[in-house]
Amino acid sequence: MAQILDGLKVSKEIKEEIRVDVIKIVETNRRPPHLVAILVGKNGASMTYVNNKIKDCKEVGFKSSLVDFPSTVSESELLEKIDELNKSKDVDGFIVQLPLPKQIDQEKIIMAIDPRKDVDGFHPENFGKMALEMDTFLPATPFGIITLLERYGIDTKGKHCVVIGRSRIVGKPMSILMGRKDFPGNSTVTLTHSYTPHIEEFTQKADIIITALGDPNFLKADMIKEGAIIIDVGITRVEDQSEKGYKLIGDVDFESCKEKASWITPVPGGVGPMTRAMLMKNTLLAYKTSVYND
Numbered sequence: 001m002a003q004i005l006d007g008l009k010v011s012k013e014i015k016e017e018i019r020v021d022v023i024k025i026v027e028t029n030r031r032p033p034h035l036v037a038i039l040v041g042k043n044g045a046s047m048t049y050v051n052n053k054i055k056d057c058k059e060v061g062f063k064s065s066l067v068d069f070p071s072t073v074s075e076s077e078l079l080e081k082i083d084e085l086n087k088s089k090d091v092d093g094f095i096v097q098l099p100l101p102k103q104i105d106q107e108k109i110i111m112a113i114d115p116r117k118d119v120d121g122f123h124p125e126n127f128g129k130m131a132l133e134m135d136t137f138l139p140a141t142p143f144g145i146i147t148l149l150e151r152y153g154i155d156t157k158g159k160h161c162v163v164i165g166r167s168r169i170v171g172k173p174m175s176i177l178m179g180r181k182d183f184p185g186n187s188t189v190t191l192t193h194s195y196t197p198h199i200e201e202f203t204q205k206a207d208i209i210i211t212a213l214g215d216p217n218f219l220k221a222d223m224i225k226e227g228a229i230i231i232d233v234g235i236t237r238v239e240d241q242s243e244k245g246y247k248l249i250g251d252v253d254f255e256s257c258k259e260k261a262s263w264i265t266p267v268p269g270g271v272g273p274m275t276r277a278m279l280m281k282n283t284l285l286a287y288k289t290s291v292y293n294d
């Protein structure tokens, strides 16, 4: 029977550590860190995530601002706002909630963000630094996963890690972090995706599986080996009769896999809350860098 990697519990510990740090900052008459979130359109999940980011800021003592645009916003209007935030002395970090509407070129938007304020760690400069093992902002979800492994003392050295999915937000950076000469890292990594034939031939040999597919209950017990460590990044909203109108289903068939795995993350309450905590951590880092090094 697997033990639970409790992301909700660890995320609360991390946010508490940040809150204590911010109290010390404010006590010395300095302003608190300031995060700005840009939301485009009215996608239900994106609205929830952005509202939660604002809530987290309040909890840890940060200043926060929400900039919302209609889904019809033009690329140039968005770029103008980014330019303003890049220049603002009052803003330490900002994020543009993804996905963006089709008329907006996501790459152009990400490239426009000042890497020093890119607390999502999506800018190619920060991605490159991550790959080269230099200090930088790590993307919040992969950062959350390595922090969760670290806090539970899980040894990843010499393990075979299979990552499923190659998105810029999760799969690609995750595959790089697990192979770095750092702790947690030093794994042998296989990055699988939609063109990987017979994916179970890879997952059945894996010591660690990190799934970021968005395919509910995709990973079944017969696809994993005894004692595997299972990290579920998939969160799909599936309609039901509850008050919310939906429930959240991960990529992992939790009920069957928990009988065979050694460690497993739940959905909800696993990787999601860690993503939120690590954005706060990156914002604090952006604040400290601008305060001490600019």
Ligand SMILES: Nc1nc2c(c(=O)[nH]1)N[C@@H](CN(C=O)c1ccc(C(=O)N[C@@H](CCC(=O)O)C(=O)O)cc1)CN2
Pocket: 048, 049, 095, 096, 097, 098, 099, 120, 140, 141, 169, 235, 248, 267, 268, 269, 270, 271, 272, 273, 275, 276
């Ligand atoms: N600019 C960004 N866009 C997106 C990111 C990102 O890191 N930066 N990641 C995802 C969405 N995301 C944060 O933005 C995110 C997703 C899920 C959770 C979370 O807490 N999940 C909970 C369930 C919450 C719910 O839906 O009720 C859980 O798993 O327990 C936090 C953040 C895409 N876009």
Ligand SMILES: [Mg+2]
Pocket: 092, 116, 117, 286, 287, 289, 290
């Ligand atoms: Mg800075």
